[in-house]
Amino acid sequence: MKAYEDPRITAFGLLTEVHNGLAIRLGQASPNGLSAPEFSVLIRLVRSPGSRLRLSDLATQTTLSTSGVTRLVDRLEQQGLVEREPCPTDRRSSYAKITAAGAELIDSLAADSVKVIDRWFTGLLSPERLDEFLGTLRIIRDEVHPGATAGS
Amino acid sequence: MKAYEDPRITAFGLLTEVHNGLAIRLGQASPNGLSAPEFSVLIRLVRSPGSRLRLSDLATQTTLSTSGVTRLVDRLEQQGLVEREPCPTDRRSSYAKITAAGAELIDSLAADSVKVIDRWFTGLLSPERLDEFLGTLRIIRDEVHPGATAGS
């Protein structure tokens, strides 16, 4: 029995296919929209108290490096979707705060995304099956990425 | 009710966190190893009849563009893990065929990966829960990415 035939490898491959497949559908949904990490950052901001989060917290919650976050926030700032503001209690830190334009955009994109997710994911499953599926995801997520608990 | 608060968005976010989290654990497992797409390509090759696949089939099965596959196979070829061979029946096509070194490497990396997957994913779930989880993933995969049915 070769290790590459192990069904656990296939199980992870299946998870990857599902995630990548959904990510592609979401990307096609709003063509000139945001990349997945940009969307994720904006969603996290709009859901956070004060609509703001420190850059390093964004790095922890997403799967990006801190330099990746720096550049991503640079881009969002150039588009007027986000503003940097200094942290009053720690002069090393800056907040990224979503702007009104950013909040409006993310709400509109989220509405499109819900349609796509419903069509290709949640809508395919019975409520019970979806519940159990999400419960299983949480079990794994809490082990593998416990720092992600503040939103999407 | 704002669209960005829709639980379906959160559901997809959860799926993303799980996938990214596991991908990071797998990447850390064998430091100087292969990237995830490289691993995926090699696994697909070693599982295919004749240990070979046409480049365009690799592009279909993975989530890469054809140019991405060209360059990925370039890299694997430089490392001696894969060879290109012409397709006898269609002179436009080439096969990527895994070499003995490639097969050996992927088997060893797969053994490491199984440990990681078991520790952070399959081993966390009861057999029944895992079965239902995989069944749900297949339901979604068959809708979202039907072309992926030849392996991991």
Add this chain to the structure above:
DNA sequence: CAGGTTTTGTTGACGACGCAAATATACCCC
């Protein structure tokens, strides 16, 4: 079988991300 269309693979230009190094600030301990 000639001409147009589709498919396969490669290349150039470009963007996004990670790592490592640099900088600035905060924290801790004597």
Add this chain to the structure above:
DNA sequence: GGGGTATATTTGCGTCGTCAACAAAACCTG
């Protein structure tokens, strides 16, 4: 308070991936 360590962010550089344009071969249709 001073010196050393830890943390937050930015920047330089290399790598990897996409998109658009291209070349070659296959297919298809009159």
